[in-house]
Amino acid sequence: MNAKELIELNNRKRKELTKENEEYYGNMLVYIRASMAVSEQQSEELLMELLDHIIEAQKEGKRAVDIFGENPSAYCDEMIKQLPKESGKSTAYFIVFLLVKLAGLIAVVNGIGDIIIHYFKDNDQTVYVGTAIVTFIIVACIIFLDVVVILKWLQQSVYKVSNKVKDFVLLSFIMTLSILGMIFLPRLLPNFGYVIEVGGFIYLIAGVATLSISKWLDRKYCITK
Amino acid sequence: MSLRSQLLKGILEGCILSIIEKETVYGYELSQKLQQFGLNDVSEGSIYPILLRLQKEGLIKGEMRASPTGPKRKYYQLTIEGEKAIAEFREEWENIQKPVDKLLNRGFNDER
CATH class of the missing domain: 1.20.930 (Transcription Elongation Factor S-II; Chain A)
Incomplete structure (x- = not known):
């Protein structure tokens, strides 16, 4: 089983x-x-x-x-x-799988946003590959840290008499900080790397393709079991 | 951990190995067997951390399989390492049991 x-x-x-x-x-x-x-x-x-x-x-x-x-x-x-530890290999597969999925999701959201904005104004469609990759790494790290914090908090909250108000304030603070970090940290980055022009539809197609492939890989190799 | 609880743990470990040596059992069955032998003070739950440790040390092996009554359960059996460990435990126990018995049961006059 x-x-x-x-x-x-x-x-x-x-x-x-x-x-x-x-x-x-x-x-x-x-x-x-x-x-x-x-x-x-x-x-x-x-x-x-x-x-x-x-x-x-x-x-x-x-x-x-x-x-x-x-x-x-x-x-x-x-x-x-x-309890035995999860094997390094299956953890690595799982993390890569999540990263691919996250990249796909970001591309889809970006694509839809871009298409909508494009209706109203002629927005800039220049993407600096280096900047984009570093931005992605920053976002992924913040999400990873959030997951670790939330799981730890969940584990502690089971047996600790916790102050609900304090917990709520603390968690909202962490979430706000994360979202601000995801938005503003990438803005500090200089533009570097290859320059490509990517329109909303290309984003969308690439995103959907990535998500489909990750889904197929998951089914084939049972990554999420 | 205090010496006392360490000692008890070691003994309980030996008892569990000895039960598994005779037959493959699942968790609940094992706790019932221990109680049948009179180890009533052993809290039932304490077997699970021990079972996990014995598995980690490779002395026993757990396997999910269908039980006679239907549901799948995790049955434990001894590995070759485990057989060695129970033989060792038996020897150590015999070495310690007799002197301790003698010590505890000596009358007032024996010491003089």
Whole structure:
């Protein structure tokens, strides 16, 4: 059974839990899934084992907290420490896949924006390849950092009594900073590299093509499983 | 980690290996077996971190397969490394068990 099938089965089986057990298990689930470096297959297999255990013990009137203890975050940390790491190769494939997808999306959005603007005024369609590549790298890095921050925050929030207002302010601040960074950092770049003229339609076609190819690659090599 | 909990962990590890040596089991079954042998104070959940560590060390191997009652479960079996480890544990245990028993059970007069 691969990770995706395990997740689906997990979703179905979780419905058998009592409300109290569901809450306890649900927190463990988020906590373990949000830890990035570990093998997805192995962590899903572990989560399924834990779920099966609760379901069987529940029949004898036991509660999840009786089985796994009062300190689930320490318990989960102990297991996460033992889980095998995701292999470097599959992580690399996954990141490249995401980058290709991101490039495709940016091209599509850019293309549509360009076409709309072009209706109203004759906009500049000059693209400096070097600048474009560095801009892309900046955007990708910011998004990557955001994902890391959000996952970490999600993991912490499960077992920490958190201040909702503080969390909200902090997250909005990070998001605002990210968006400002994505818009203004590239403007600081000098124009360099090859100069090409790219109209909105070329952007759009290139973007759609990139997205289709990434989708096909995903299906063929099961990158997202 | 305190010496005491380390010691208990080591013993529990040996017990788990010994159960898996006799038959392939899945998690819940394993916890039931431990309790049947009277290890009631061992919290059920504590087997999972140990199972993960034993897998990491290559002493046992987990495999998802269909159980007699239907659903797929992860069954554990010993590897060759694991067989060596349980033999070692047995020997170490025998070396320590007798002296400790003797120490604990000695009467007041034995010491004089």
